[in-house]
Amino acid sequence: MQQIDWIILICTLIFIVAYGVYKTRGSKNVQDFIRGGNESKWWTIGLSVMATQASAITFLSTPGQAFHDGMGFVQFYFGVPIAMVIICLVFIPIYHRLKVFTAYEYLESRFDLKTRSLAAILFLIQRGLAAGITIYAPAIILSAVLGWDLITLNITIGILVIIYTVSGGTKAVSVTQKHQMLVIFTGMFIAFFMIVDALPAGVTFTKALDIAGASDKMKILDFSFDFDNRYTFWSGIIGGSFLALAYFGTDQSQVQRYLSGKSIKEMQLGLLFNGLLKVPMQFFILLVGVMVFVFYQFNATPLNFSPTATETVLNSSYANDYKALEEEQELIFNEKQLLIKEYVKSENEALSKQISEINTVDKENREAARVLINEAAIENDVKVEANDKDYVFIHFILNNLPRGLIGLLLAVILSAAMSSTASELNALGSTTALDLYKRNVVGERSEKHFMIASKWFTLLWGVIAILIACVANLFDNLIQLVNIIGSIFYGNVLGMFLLAFFIKFVKSNAVFTAALITQVVVIGIYYFTMFLPESQGDKAMLSYLWLNLIGCGLVMGIAIIIQATSGTKNTQLA
Numbered sequence: 146m147q148q149i150d151w152i153i154l155i156c157t158l159i160f161i162v163a164y165g166v167y168k169t170r171g172s173k174n175v176q177d178f179i180r181g182g183n184e185s186k187w188w189t190i191g192l193s194v195m196a197t198q199a200s201a202i203t204f205l206s207t208p209g210q211a212f213h214d215g216m217g218f219v220q221f222y223f224g225v226p227i228a229m230v231i232i233c234l235v236f237i238p239i240y241h242r243l244k245v246f247t248a249y250e251y252l253e254s255r256f257d258l259k260t261r262s263l264a265a266i267l268f269l270i271q272r273g274l275a276a277g278i279t280i281y282a283p284a285i286i287l288s289a290v291l292g293w294d295l296i297t298l299n300i301t302i303g304i305l306v307i308i309y310t311v312s313g314g315t316k317a318v319s320v321t322q323k324h325q326m327l328v329i330f331t332g333m334f335i336a337f338f339m340i341v342d343a344l345p346a347g348v349t350f351t352k353a354l355d356i357a358g359a360s361d362k363m364k365i366l367d368f369s370f371d372f373d374n375r376y377t378f379w380s381g382i383i384g385g386s387f388l389a390l391a392y393f394g395t396d397q398s399q400v401q402r403y404l405s406g407k408s409i410k411e412m413q414l415g416l417l418f419n420g421l422l423k424v425p426m427q428f429f430i431l432l433v434g435v436m437v438f439v440f441y442q443f444n445a446t447p448l449n450f451s452p453t454a455t456e457t458v459l460n461s462s463y464a465n466d467y468k469a470l471e472e473e474q475e476l477i478f479n480e481k482q483l484l485i486k487e488y489v490k491s492e493n494e495a496l497s498k499q500i501s502e503i504n505t506v507d508k509e510n511r512e513a514a515r516v517l518i519n520e521a522a523i524e525n526d527v528k529v530e531a532n533d534k535d536y537v538f539i540h541f542i543l544n545n546l547p548r549g550l551i552g553l554l555l556a557v558i559l560s561a562a563m564s565s566t567a568s569e570l571n572a573l574g575s576t577t578a579l580d581l582y583k584r585n586v587v588g589e590r591s592e593k594h595f596m597i598a599s600k601w602f603t604l605l606w607g608v609i610a611i612l613i614a615c616v617a618n619l620f621d622n623l624i625q626l627v628n629i630i631g632s633i634f635y636g637n638v639l640g641m642f643l644l645a646f647f648i649k650f651v652k653s654n655a656v657f658t659a660a661l662i663t664q665v666v667v668i669g670i671y672y673f674t675m676f677l678p679e680s681q682g683d684k685a686m687l688s689y690l691w692l693n694l695i696g697c698g699l700v701m702g703i704a705i706i707i708q709a710t711s712g713t714k715n716t717q718l719a
Contacts, residue, residue: 150552157556165309165321185405190415196322197568209534211434215362224385229420255645256653265580271634276569277613303611325560332557359497384690391635398572450536461521574603636696659704
């Protein structure tokens with residue numbers, strides 16, 4: 146990092162925080178603090194919804210996901226447009242008519258207080274964990290590649306977000322997210338064109354796509370009914386739709402974004418705007434990762450992109466084995482270059498097959514390196530993540546982009562972390578204050594009392610998120626980790642809302658009991674079909690996306706059975 150990078154990075158972050166505080170100073174009541182005074186236009190809502198979901202994890206992990214596995218991850222988002230339409234037609238009119246401050250407020254009006262409180266608690270658990278991860282994700286990676294202190298980074302990111310979120314509430318989150326999205330899109334477009342420009346002479350964008358296709362990176366659609374395959378067309382359309390319905394329709398961090406709209410029309414237009422742009426945005430970010438892959442077909446890469454992992458294995462008894470793999474990697478790279486250069490000239494299909502085969506060898510070599518890294522971590526009694534997907538893009542940024550642009554791309558990563566974390570803290574604070582504190586502890590008080598309570602709870606959750614970030618460990622892939630956490634809880638909560646909307650004969654006790662049973666069952670399914678097999682080195686038996694459908698179906702089915710059974714018993718007693 147040169148002086149110009151530091152100037153761009155620091156000035157960008159200071160401007161965002163200062164602007165958020167300045168534009169939203171002086172919130173006078175709960176309406177201003179939690180619903181932003183209902184002043185947001187549709188484009189502000191749309192960008193705010195996108196910024197809430199597009200955390201730093203998106204811009205660090207997604208390109209790495211494409212680098213290793215290609216464009217197939219975009220199928221994960223196919224359910225988003227479907228969910229947006231349903232939410233606009235069903236959820237928003239109900240929320241607007243009841244003038245709710247939180248999504249869970251509706252569950253009390255339909256069922257009872259304990260059902261509302263349970264849904265709020267499930268949200269607080271999963272979103273509280275996710276808030277810590279959205280801080281930790283950029284911090285752990287920037288710490289590893291730049292040598293910055295991890296704890297200091299966690300605290301710095303957390304404090305910057307807390308300052309304007311506690312100060313201005315929902316409005317502060319919304320106005321800052323517009324500028325954060327501007328920084329994010331500017332940085333990503335510049336990075337994309339810089340990557341394409343850095344390709345060798347004669348390798349056009351079209352030929353780059355051909356190279357990626359020959360390496361099996363451009364396969365977008367998978368129509369197989371393979372349930373253990375995480376990303377297929379069907380898991381995206383079905384499981385992804387249920388995940389998106391739960392996330393955008395019942396997760397307060399998203400609901401609070403569009404409840405700030407001036408009217409029901411502004412809310413609906415904002416969500417439809419997000420639905421139209423979400424898949425193209427993710428496609429573009431994945432395409433950036435594919436272009437990074439093509440760039441590295443002509444430029445040598447480390448055997449593992451994580452500096453910490455490499456250092457660990459080189460300081461162990463496995464160092465010589467690892468160096469042998471590095472030598473093998475160099476031979477693979479040289480052979481691959483010859484094949485690709487010949488393919489660019491002739492576009493011979495036989496060469497395409499050979500490129501695919503040598504990329505398979507490359508992948509196996511990298512997998513062998515990960516095995517050694519894991520063995521070295523056990524030997525040295527340290528925790529090291531051998532999977533380097535989250536380090537691919539940041540490695541490219543720091544080693545191949547010009548000075549000044551590095552500062553901008555780091556600002557993109559930190560802005561994304563701040564925008565997502567701000568929405569989460571804002572929602573966590575308001576949910577705790579209104580769904581738990583107000584309804585279960587103190588009862589009715591003044592508007593000012595609950596506004597101050599929301600600020601204090603936002604601060605509390607900010608501290609909790611920083612603490613979670615400081616003790617977190619890197620998992621297989623951070624963007625998947627956040628979605629896995631959500632999938633464990635979202636289906637259950639969505640089922641509760643669908644019961645409330647459509648199954649009118651089901652009462653509160655049946656829903657409450659069914660939700661408790663479902664949550665235990667879903668956690669059990671995740672543990673035995675995904676976590677346990679993967680921890681033993683086997684492939685998961687089920688994609689986590691299906692947990693959303695399973696959770697939703699279970700809670701609805703169990704609640705209907707309980708209600709029908711209790712109704713039969715009551716009839717017999719009568």
